Amino acid sequence: MKKRSKKYVEALHKIDKTKAYTIQEAIKLVKETSITKFDGSVEIAMRLNLDTKKADQQLRGAIVLPKGTGKTNRVVVIAKGEAATKAKEAGADFVGDVDLLEKIEKDNWFEFDTMIATPDMMPLLGKLGRILGPKGLMPNPKTGTVTMDPAKAVEEAKAGRVEYRTDSFGNVHTVIGKVSFSDEDLKENLEAFVANIIKIRPSSVKGDYIKNISISATMGPGVKISLNSFDK
Numbered sequence: 001m002k003k004r005s006k007k008y009v010e011a012l013h014k015i016d017k018t019k020a021y022t023i024q025e026a027i028k029l030v031k032e033t034s035i036t037k038f039d040g041s042v043e044i045a046m047r048l049n050l051d052t053k054k055a056d057q058q059l060r061g062a063i064v065l066p067k068g069t070g071k072t073n074r075v076v077v078i079a080k081g082e083a084a085t086k087a088k089e090a091g092a093d094f095v096g097d098v099d100l101l102e103k104i105e106k107d108n109w110f111e112f113d114t115m116i117a118t119p120d121m122m123p124l125l126g127k128l129g130r131i132l133g134p135k136g137l138m139p140n141p142k143t144g145t146v147t148m149d150p151a152k153a154v155e156e157a158k159a160g161r162v163e164y165r166t167d168s169f170g171n172v173h174t175v176i177g178k179v180s181f182s183d184e185d186l187k188e189n190l191e192a193f194v195a196n197i198i199k200i201r202p203s204s205v206k207g208d209y210i211k212n213i214s215i216s217a218t219m220g221p222g223v224k225i226s227l228n229s230f231d232k
Contacts, residue, residue, distance in 0.1 A: 005035070008219070011034075011221055014029065019224070020227070021223060023190060026225045027042075027186050030217050030220065033216075034217035034220050036217070039070075039179055041177070041217070042176055042179060042181070042216070043215065043216055043217075043218075044214070045171060045222065046172050047171050047210075047211040047212040048210060049170065049211055052166055052169075054204065057202045057205065059202075060140070060142045060163075062156075062161050063162060063196045064159050064160055065161075065177070067160070067185040068177075069175050071175070076094040076095070076100060076116070077096075077116045077154060078097055078115065078117040078121045078124075078125060078139075080118070083149075089151065090154040091158055101127075104131065110135065115138070116139060116145045116157070117146055118146075119146055119147075119148065162193075164193075195230075213230075
């Protein structure tokens, strides 16, 4: 059994595990139970009624949170010509093609958080799949990171775009802000993410779609939110 820290145990005592809280109550509790000395992230986890063995129930995508994530996102763009120029103008931290791919492969260079690529560069990128894939950095059309308009993708990444995908149990989770965010900003981000997941409900899902929603601070305990808090 995993041994919990004294701070975690103290935080856990503030939460009634048998209760589902309102959004406002849950956000206040998450802030109170943040146990890190640094400004921790606030994460949302949703347990969905999905059969991930079915292709149409494997959710994957991205959303730009209305209030951002509070994190600095270092963006690299793999593109050539005009697309590369526009990406640089849009604020990409690194722009290149073969040179950057060689740097990743030979120098183990990963000083970035998001990779965006134009479709014509994907054959070259495919060779690095075994390196980029496990780190969650491989560009994908479903998340908008393989695009003919990398400049727009850069702007979205810088504005607070987060990716999500279902795990094998039908769970999705992502960051919705920082503990230092105002309650209202966290609420707005949380509601935007949940609304997006509701919007993309697969038509083949029968019965209740959402089983559970909880939020937590970095290394802190989860706080369950009442499903009645959302328009489903």
